[in-house]
Amino acid sequence: MQTPVLFTKRGCPYCSAAKAYLDKQGIAYQEKEVRSDPAALEELQEISGQTKTPTLVCNGEVLANFGTDELVKFLAERAAK
DSSP: OOOOOOETTTTTTTHHHHHHHHHHHHHOOOOOOOOTTTTHHHHHHHHSOOOOSSSEEEEEEEEEEEOOHHHHHHHHHHOOO
């Protein structure tokens, strides 16, 4: 499995919750903070068609603008494959 990429925005409570969940589960990820990195924002738009965060890219699949419950389900479905 490739290292997931998590697009975040500083101050976003959903982003903080997503990072806390991934950290608690011991899931390594690369964070790209889009407010301070214009290239990351452009990449986020290309990948997901929008600018909302958090957005997770995992093995080419995209989970955009999600809450922790959606993240748990997304990861569980991919772990079962």
